[in-house]
Amino acid sequence: MNSYETIIGLEVHVELSTASKVFCGCSTRFGEKPNTNCCPVCMGIPGALPVLNKKVVEYAVSTGLALNCTITKECMFDRKNYFYPDLPKAYQISQRYSPIARNGSIVINTNKGEKAIGINEIHIEEDAGKLIHDADNNITLVDYNRSGVPLIEIVSEPDMRSSEEVLAYLDKLRMIIRYLGVSDCKMQEGSMRVDINLSVRKAGAKVLGTRTEIKNLNSLRAIARAIEGESKRQIDILESGGSIIQETRRWDDSANESQRLRSKEEAQDYRYFPEPDLAPLAVSDEMIDRLRLLLPEFREERIERYQKEYGLSYYDATVLTSSKKIADIFEEATRLCNMPKEVSNWLMVEGMRILKEKEIDPWDMCLTPNRLSDLILMIEQGKINRTQAKEVFEKAFLEDIDPKAYIEKHGLGMISDLDTIIMTARRVIDENPQSVSDFKRGKTKAFGYLVGQTMKAMQGRADPKAVNEVLQNLLK
Amino acid sequence: MKEITSMSAIAISEKIRNRELSVEEVVKAQLETIKKREPLYNCYITIMEKEAFEQAKSVQRKIDSGEFTDSPLAGVPVAIKDNICTGGVRTTCASKMLENFIPNYDATVIDRLRDAGAILIGKVNLDEFAMGGTTKTSYFGITRNPWNPEHTPGGSSGGSSAAVASEEAFLSLGSDTGGSIRQPAAYCGIVGMKPTYGTVSRYGLIPLASSLDQIGPLTRNVSDCAAALEVISGYDPKDSTSFNINKYSYRNSLKSDVKGMKIGVPKIYLEESLNDDIRSCFMKALKTFEDMGAIIEIFDMDEIRCSVQAYYVIACAEASSNLSRYDGILYGFMAEGYEGLDELYKKSRGEGFGYEVKRRIILGAHMLISDNYETYYNKARKIRNIISRAYAKAFEKYDVLLSPESLNTAPRLDDDNSQKKKEFRSEILNASVNLAGIPAMSIPCGTDKKGLPIGLQLIGNKFDEASILRAAYSFEQTKPYMRPSAIEDNLER
Numbered sequence: 001m002n003s004y005e006t007i008i009g010l011e012v013h014v015e016l017s018t019a020s021k022v023f024c025g026c027s028t029r030f031g032e033k034p035n036t037n038c039c040p041v042c043m044g045i046p047g048a049l050p051v052l053n054k055k056v057v058e059y060a061v062s063t064g065l066a067l068n069c070t071i072t073k074e075c076m077f078d079r080k081n082y083f084y085p086d087l088p089k090a091y092q093i094s095q096r097y098s099p100i101a102r103n104g105s106i107v108i109n110t111n112k113g114e115k116a117i118g119i120n121e122i123h124i125e126e127d128a129g130k131l132i133h134d135a136d137n138n139i140t141l142v143d144y145n146r147s148g149v150p151l152i153e154i155v156s157e158p159d160m161r162s163s164e165e166v167l168a169y170l171d172k173l174r175m176i177i178r179y180l181g182v183s184d185c186k187m188q189e190g191s192m193r194v195d196i197n198l199s200v201r202k203a204g205a206k207v208l209g210t211r212t213e214i215k216n217l218n219s220l221r222a223i224a225r226a227i228e229g230e231s232k233r234q235i236d237i238l239e240s241g242g243s244i245i246q247e248t249r250r251w252d253d254s255a256n257e258s259q260r261l262r263s264k265e266e267a268q269d270y271r272y273f274p275e276p277d278l279a280p281l282a283v284s285d286e287m288i289d290r291l292r293l294l295l296p297e298f299r300e301e302r303i304e305r306y307q308k309e310y311g312l313s314y315y316d317a318t319v320l321t322s323s324k325k326i327a328d329i330f331e332e333a334t335r336l337c338n339m340p341k342e343v344s345n346w347l348m349v350e351g352m353r354i355l356k357e358k359e360i361d362p363w364d365m366c367l368t369p370n371r372l373s374d375l376i377l378m379i380e381q382g383k384i385n386r387t388q389a390k391e392v393f394e395k396a397f398l399e400d401i402d403p404k405a406y407i408e409k410h411g412l413g414m415i416s417d418l419d420t421i422i423m424t425a426r427r428v429i430d431e432n433p434q435s436v437s438d439f440k441r442g443k444t445k446a447f448g449y450l451v452g453q454t455m456k457a458m459q460g461r462a463d464p465k466a467v468n469e470v471l472q473n474l475l476k
Numbered sequence: 477m478k479e480i481t482s483m484s485a486i487a488i489s490e491k492i493r494n495r496e497l498s499v500e501e502v503v504k505a506q507l508e509t510i511k512k513r514e515p516l517y518n519c520y521i522t523i524m525e526k527e528a529f530e531q532a533k534s535v536q537r538k539i540d541s542g543e544f545t546d547s548p549l550a551g552v553p554v555a556i557k558d559n560i561c562t563g564g565v566r567t568t569c570a571s572k573m574l575e576n577f578i579p580n581y582d583a584t585v586i587d588r589l590r591d592a593g594a595i596l597i598g599k600v601n602l603d604e605f606a607m608g609g610t611t612k613t614s615y616f617g618i619t620r621n622p623w624n625p626e627h628t629p630g631g632s633s634g635g636s637s638a639a640v641a642s643e644e645a646f647l648s649l650g651s652d653t654g655g656s657i658r659q660p661a662a663y664c665g666i667v668g669m670k671p672t673y674g675t676v677s678r679y680g681l682i683p684l685a686s687s688l689d690q691i692g693p694l695t696r697n698v699s700d701c702a703a704a705l706e707v708i709s710g711y712d713p714k715d716s717t718s719f720n721i722n723k724y725s726y727r728n729s730l731k732s733d734v735k736g737m738k739i740g741v742p743k744i745y746l747e748e749s750l751n752d753d754i755r756s757c758f759m760k761a762l763k764t765f766e767d768m769g770a771i772i773e774i775f776d777m778d779e780i781r782c783s784v785q786a787y788y789v790i791a792c793a794e795a796s797s798n799l800s801r802y803d804g805i806l807y808g809f810m811a812e813g814y815e816g817l818d819e820l821y822k823k824s825r826g827e828g829f830g831y832e833v834k835r836r837i838i839l840g841a842h843m844l845i846s847d848n849y850e851t852y853y854n855k856a857r858k859i860r861n862i863i864s865r866a867y868a869k870a871f872e873k874y875d876v877l878l879s880p881e882s883l884n885t886a887p888r889l890d891d892d893n894s895q896k897k898k899e900f901r902s903e904i905l906n907a908s909v910n911l912a913g914i915p916a917m918s919i920p921c922g923t924d925k926k927g928l929p930i931g932l933q934l935i936g937n938k939f940d941e942a943s944i945l946r947a948a949y950s951f952e953q954t955k956p957y958m959r960p961s962a963i964e965d966n967l968e969r
Contacts, residue, residue, distance in 0.1 A: 040581050044801050046574070047561040047583060047680040049715050081797050081844070083821055088807075090800030142805075271844035273853055276687035276794055278716050 003203045004238075006231045007211075008166055008196060009120075009158035012173060013151050014183045015127065015191035016059045022126050022150035023050030023093065030189055034132075034143035042148030044088030049277050052077075056150040057100070059182040060124050061283060062291050063152060064101025066176050066298070067119045072098050073283045077124075077275040082268050085142055086129040096272040099123035100152075100283070106176065108168040117169050118157030125151050158197065158208070163227040167220055170194065179298050179324045184363055187219055194223055199244070200234045209234070210244040214251050214258055222253040230258055302327055310340035319348055323362035326351065332369030333376070342376050350393050358398070367397045375403045382463055383407075415461045418470070421454075424462075425470045428453045439475060447471065480505040482959070485552045485646040485700040492551035493539060499532040499551040503595055506553040510598070510644045513963060516625055519639035521558045521568055521616045523598040528553065535593045543593070548703035548727070550593035555645035557636050558599040559606055560691065561680040562586055565596075569682050570614035571604045573808045573828035583680020584715065585649060585691050585708045592707040597645055601635030604830045605799065606656055606684045608632055609903075610887075613832045618889060623665060623928055623960040627886040630660030636694045637664040642963050647695040647704055651681055653688045654787050655906025658918035661694050662931020663886035665920045665958045667701045667948070668694045672939050673913035674719035676705075677712030685794035686717075688787075688910040697957065698919065698949045702726040705941065721939065729942035732950045735769035739947070740874035742777040745905060751884045753924035758880045761921045761932050764954055765878070765947070773874070779866035782859050783908035789843055789856035790911070796840025802828060860911045867912040871937035876947045879905050881918040881931030905933060915941045919948045920958050929958060 021028055024041035040048035064071050078096040104119035129144040154173065160166050174185040174192065185192040199211035214230055217223045229251075234244050248267070249258040297305070299321045306317035321327045330347055334340045355362060375392060378384045384392070384407060392403045415421065428450055429436055438446035454467050480488065480502060491497045507525055514520060535544070535551055544550035556562060559569045561579035563586075568574045582590070589596065604613040611619045611634025619634045621627040622642035629638035633650030637660035640648050650657040652670035661668025669692045676691045683689055693704035706727060711720045741762065750758070762772050802808030804824030811823035829837070843852035870877060882905065909916045914936060921932035932951070936944040 040579075044806065045561075045579065045581070046567075046569075046577070046682040046801065046807060047579065048581070049679050049717075051714060051716050079797050081800060081841075083800065083803055085805045085817070088801060090803060091797055269845045271797070271841060272846070273793060273797070273844055273849070276685075276717075277683075 004200045004231070004235050005203050005205075006161055006227070007158045007199045007201065007208060008160040008162075008227065010154075010156045010160070010166065010169065011195040011197070012154045012156075012170070013193040013195075014063075014154065014177060014185060016056055016150040016152060017181070017183050017191075018053060018055045018059065018150055020053055020055075021148035022053050022056045022124070023148055026148065028149045030191075032145055034141070034145060037145045038147070042088070043144055044090075044147075050093060050275075052278060052281065053150065056124060057281065057283065058287070058291060059150070059180075060100045060122060060152050061288060062180055062295065063154070063177060063182055064104065064122050065288070065292050065295060066180055067101070067104040067106055067122065067154070067173075069101035069104030069119055069122060071101050071283055071288050073285075073288075074098065075100055075281045075283065077278045077281070078272045079275050080125075081271040084128070085140070086131050086144075086147070088129065088144060088147060092126055092128065093275055093278070094125035094272075095123035096270075097274070100281075106169070106172055108165060108172050110164050110168045115159075115165065117159045117165075120155045120157050122152050122154050125153060127151050158199075158211075163224040166196075166227060167224060170220065170223070175299060175322075175324070178363070179296050181296070181324075186361065186363065193217075196223065196226060196230070198227065198230050198234070200231055200238065209238075210246050212244065212246065212258075213248045215248060215261065216250045216252075218253065222251060225253065225256060226251040226258065229256060233258070299324075299327075306330075310334065310344070312340065312344055316344055316348060319352065320344060325362045325365065329367060329369050329372060333372040336369060336373035337376050337380075339376055339380070342380075343372060346372060346376065346393060350390060351397065354394055354397050360398075365397055366400050367393075371396050371401075371403050378403070378407070385460065385463075387460060415458055418466070421458070421462055421466055421470050422474070424457050425450075425454050425467065425474055428457060429471075429474060436475065447475075450475075479643075481509040481643045481646075483646075484697055485695060486548045486703050488646060489548055489550050489552050493544065493547075499536040499539070499595065500529065502551055503528050503532045503553060503597070506597055506645070513642050513644055517620045517622060517629075517638050517642050517644065518617050519555070519600050519619055519635045519642065519644050520598045521570065521601055521614075521635070522566055524565060524596055527565065528595050528597050531590075531595045535595065538593065547592045547707075549589065549647075549707050551595060552646045553595045553597035554589055555598055555600045555636060555639040555648035556586070556596060557602055557606075557633050557648065557650045559602060559651060559682045559684075560585060560649060561682065562596065562599065565599065567599065567682065568616070569605045570602045570611075570616055571829065571833070572615045573802045574682075575615065575809065577807065579680075581680065584677035584712045586680065588708050588710070589649075594707070600633075600639050600645075600648060602650075602656075603632035603634070603832070605682075605795070605833050606632040606651055606653060607795070607832050607836055609655070609659055610889075611635060611638075611660075612889070613830055615830065620889070621664060621886050621928075622963050623886070624926070624962060626888055626890075627928065628663065628889050630663035630886060632656040633660045633668070633694065637661050637666060637668065640664070640666050640694050640696060641960055647693055647700055649691055649704075649708070650694050651684070651689055651691050652910065653684045653690075653791060654903055654910050657692045657694060658881055658906055658916060658931065658933060661918045662881035662920070662929065662933075665923075665929030665931075665960060666694055666696055667698055667917065667919050668692065669701050669705060669917035669941070669944075670909065670915060671705060671709060671941060672719075672915045672936075673910075674717055675709045675915070675939070675941070677710075677715040677718045679712055679714040683794070683798045685791040686798065687794060688791060690910070698945060698952045699727070699730055701917070701948075702730055702945050719939070724942070726941060726945055729945045730949045731946055732953045734765060734947055734950045737765075737770040737876065737943070737947060738874045739765055739770050739772050740870055740877045741772065741774045742780065742870070742877060742879065743774050744777060744780060745879040746774070749883060750880060751924070753922075754880050754883065754885070754930050757922040757924075757930045758878075758932065761951065762878065764951060768950055768954070770947075772878075775870070775873075777866055777870060779862050780904065780908040783863055783911055784903050786856040786859035786863070787903065787907035787911055788839075789852045790860065792836045792840035793844050793853050793856075794840070796837045796844065799829075799833065799837055804828070863908050864912045867908075867914055867935075867937075871940075875936075875940075875943045877935040879933045879935070881905065881933040885924045885926070885928035885930060909935055914938050915944060917944055917948060919952060921951070921955070923958070929960075
């Protein structure tokens, strides 16, 4: 069999996390009651007009700068015309002829090392509503809350060659965007959506093969599977003497295969033309310079700084910065308790374990820097032991729980009252005469047993050191 | 005393503010006139009788408590073209498609009229979605010309012009995409102004062609026009194409003085196949201006020759997109007996729109498909730029340009095809103004042999409504007011 090369380019839609929509003042909040975040503008009521949200432009420009793009200073919006019930105006305001940013690139890391992936363009557009199919009643409902939520579409060059590279690219993209703070990039909530353009060609061939576009990819796993599946499908066709048809395909993850959605001939002509309801958008040099200055410290810079400033290892700094959220918690908690190593350990060991076990996105963790710092200080002051602290950490990591209040409420704190320890130790001595005489005959093992029994009687809430001392005194 | 409804808007408002008349009396008189004349002229699609009396009460209260002292439209009944959204009152665009559409918000111009104490008396007829020049494509029947009911009032703001001429409203709002205010104003012997693009907010105007549409007043004299423009104009943050310039007092430009004013007449307008009566009337008008001390010069401006073609491409292209939302799902008539989404779209749009609207949608969509974009749309945009530059150049030299408003007076209603070609050419006088985004108005300047009014078009530089108002006002002082006596005769029939 011939060896083939897979060529992949991505179109990534990212929902921007501005408080209001791109062309009106409605809230962008996710998960609200259907059709409550709507107004004449985003409902497309005849006569209503769009007004551009300046914040959206800033977010898009910042993203362009972070992805090393050239910003378009004179840009316009265009109408993309098509009929669908989730699109109230029957056109989407987008940017066809002059996208806000062009010609960028980012560097990804895979097992094979570093590689630059080109960014063809970034454009601003509005999201559509959401169709909800009610199979029981055989009706379709529309929720327009999402209509007009700002999106940027990031179109890559066809520079990727494997699912590994694609995942690395998406990971890097998401990291940059989250560090920028312009989107939460949650695939499961649809705030990051990925379409794949894929073609194959014989290794060494110069010309690109015919590509297909694959839609409906709801997770990174689905993306990886779709790439493997579509490459194989195309190679099989070519190997059996067939040719690839340019078409749009829909990935069915449960069936692990793609189905044809529409061919190039069936593709709609969107009749793009400049949006006459919006004035041309001028992006000033001042704005670009200001936003460039405001770009945050990205991961690479933080890795450097963490090693220098906190004396962390390269590995630890890398893990801590793998998510902006964790990195921010690390820095702030360290500032509060001044114990970088402790903070780092908790996040690296327990934090990473929970993320992995529960399969959650760091973005969704509940732990705050304050609470982590409180917990660490309580351990330090002997108010709680490590075993208990682990339990509290996990609670506070997953839920909105204040460790201090939680420990009090559940009686988890250490018993530091000496009288209680003495009383318990006396009882243990009385109940275990054999061990006491063993100890007195010089069997040190027996002492350990008595300590253990005392600790057990106190549900592990006593300081082992104090128990030791008390027992030694009592057995003198 | 002159009949209440025959008075001008600012005269009636003054009487109201001086407590010579109550707002309710005026509203009552207006509704009586409407009821008397409406069966013949059919200006209105919706008469807002109940709302008008409610508004009258609240406006009267405010006047009594000392408000509206400088509001030239306080208490004045105003008719609104039925493509301007009125919250709670159906807004049909004269189409079956929107027969039952009740907006949940007021257009900005409606807000401004309310704030000025004007009384919204009703919604008036137009060509379906403002596409046409006769008001005959309305789903709600034809409107007749108050000067002669056998003739069209023009269009698309035909209800707006007929209502003002027949005294069924003191003034009205229309919209002008390629002459839709000026031509019906000319046909009905009244004053109509299309302001500079961006002067009046389009928020709430159901769009025909967004880059050309502009709302403007139709009135019985130039002073009313200035007053109305002053009320409705001004920056609106809800319309990104509205201009953020200081509000202008148009009433201050009403001075009878054109001495030394430089007036240009583009030769191309005189080369058109003008009707003889219009030509001689226009020449007389030029003479009048000259007699008043203006300097008249005929000059070449051939760049506007292609304005009709460019206008049609842009207007149809934008309309095809603007009218896409009427698909039976959220907006528009929903057909019955369909199978699947595509058929729902096809049937709803097929049955909901009239012929002319469908014709323009198909043309517009065709011109926008990617293979045609360069050939039509982009070329039209280039022509548009050339036309804008030509006007800009002309205004380096002239204060005001003059032309006849139309090549003919109002055609008969039964005159169907013979007029079509000429009408199309007539748009050269109007459409180039919309393409350039500059202001223009039509004022009456005489009648033809049949007694039908003739309009004179005054074109100004961007944001220089003041100059054309001044010229129009000066000209108006030389002529007696033209009232269509037929409005009373016809009722005797």
